Amino acid sequence: MTTSLRGKAAIVGAATSEFGEVPGWSHFELMGQAVDRALADAGLSKSDIDGVFSVMEPASLPATAVSEYLGLRPKVLEGTMLGGSSFVNYLQWAALALDAGLCDTALITYGSNARSGRRRPGGAIRTPHEAVYGVRLVNSYALAAARHMDVYGTSREQLAEVAVAARGWAQLNPRAVERDPLAIEDVVSSRMVSDPLTVRDCCLITDGAGAVIMVRAERAGDFPQSPAYVLGVAAETSHQQIAQMEDLTVTAAARSGPRAFDMAGMAPGDVDVLALYDAFTINTLLFLEDLGYCPKGEGGNFLEGGAIAPGGTLAVNTNGGGLSCVHPGMYGLFLIVEAVEQLRGIAGDRQVPGAETALVHGNGGTLSTQVTALLGTASTL
Numbered sequence: 001m002t003t004s005l006r007g008k009a010a011i012v013g014a015a016t017s018e019f020g021e022v023p024g025w026s027h028f029e030l031m032g033q034a035v036d037r038a039l040a041d042a043g044l045s046k047s048d049i050d051g052v053f054s055v056m057e058p059a060s061l062p063a064t065a066v067s068e069y070l071g072l073r074p075k076v077l078e079g080t081m082l083g084g085s086s087f088v089n090y091l092q093w094a095a096l097a098l099d100a101g102l103c104d105t106a107l108i109t110y111g112s113n114a115r116s117g118r119r120r121p122g123g124a125i126r127t128p129h130e131a132v133y134g135v136r137l138v139n140s141y142a143l144a145a146a147r148h149m150d151v152y153g154t155s156r157e158q159l160a161e162v163a164v165a166a167r168g169w170a171q172l173n174p175r176a177v178e179r180d181p182l183a184i185e186d187v188v189s190s191r192m193v194s195d196p197l198t199v200r201d202c203c204l205i206t207d208g209a210g211a212v213i214m215v216r217a218e219r220a221g222d223f224p225q226s227p228a229y230v231l232g233v234a235a236e237t238s239h240q241q242i243a244q245m246e247d248l249t250v251t252a253a254a255r256s257g258p259r260a261f262d263m264a265g266m267a268p269g270d271v272d273v274l275a276l277y278d279a280f281t282i283n284t285l286l287f288l289e290d291l292g293y294c295p296k297g298e299g300g301n302f303l304e305g306g307a308i309a310p311g312g313t314l315a316v317n318t319n320g321g322g323l324s325c326v327h328p329g330m331y332g333l334f335l336i337v338e339a340v341e342q343l344r345g346i347a348g349d350r351q352v353p354g355a356e357t358a359l360v361h362g363n364g365g366t367l368s369t370q371v372t373a374l375l376g377t378a379s380t381l
Helices: 027-042 062-070 086-099 137-152 156-170 184-189 217-222 253-264 281-290 299-303 332-344
Strands: 009-016 051-054 076-078 106-113 192-194 207-216 228-237 273-276 357-364 369-376
Touching (some): 009 086, 009 332, 027 106, 027 207, 062 076, 076 086, 086 207, 086 332, 086 357, 086 369, 106 332, 137 192, 137 281, 137 299, 156 281, 156 299, 207 217, 207 332, 228 253, 253 357, 273 332, 281 357, 332 357, 332 369
Parallel strands (some): 051 076, 051 106, 273 357
Antiparallel strands (some): 009 207, 009 228, 357 369
């Protein structure tokens, strides 16, 4: 039996904390600021929240820790850890809980002081097959990039198009952390981190937090801001350790994408804005292929000439992404916030004209978990 969540729940509040480098703030304090702002955005108070969906590192009971910090006693708690895709995954669990009447107002939130707290991503427990080799997170993504280059002839310059496009969008976003001009040669010639990925192929490490508030669709019109409805969502996994990934050039987005599109009754060409988890430049290229925006192996050619930059043919990571805007350990929640702002038409200079649909795609681990969600305005119902 297939359960469709199309149009059954909506995001009515969305916000981020201050981000970049915020010294003296804990990850919980940053999270609290984002929650306060999201509640104000929705015209709600903390007492309205009765569902909490959160992962907070290094809390062992994250949803409980968040609830305690915020002074909440929710009816529904969910803290399943899928890496950076966790928060996109929570869209489906929150929508299900709301549709089932298990809660009335769901909070999805996350915060991290990764930069000022000098915390680095990559997981506390090293996986057995790779631990002996001292594999770091970036090494795994570099393997995927090198394999794509070897099989399909993708060039470092084509990968650099992703970073340059992200920076172009960031220059339109006054809140983005990195806004200086960036050219293809700057990316290619910057310090090598793990061949073929240079430092400019890698995401930022920042402080920051985000929060979104969800309700059932029948209530969504009662709030101050325009709602963003969940039209489709699907999660898939392919491996835990990169050594166990069947094909380094194909992610589980090749399965989550079609399922999410099917639930939404949409195709890739129906989407106005894409928010793709760009922890590394290879991510964006792989996801564009696996989600159906170009054939497998043609991602490099597709990216050439600024196709996903401002003024290009496809609006991707319009806030500047994890490469240039913000990336506090896990980035998935910021994808959702940016999509909501685009659908509300409040994104300022980076606004995509007439945006009514958005694709949000989360990635976790070493390309391990992939979650695709489609959001839309009321006109899409």
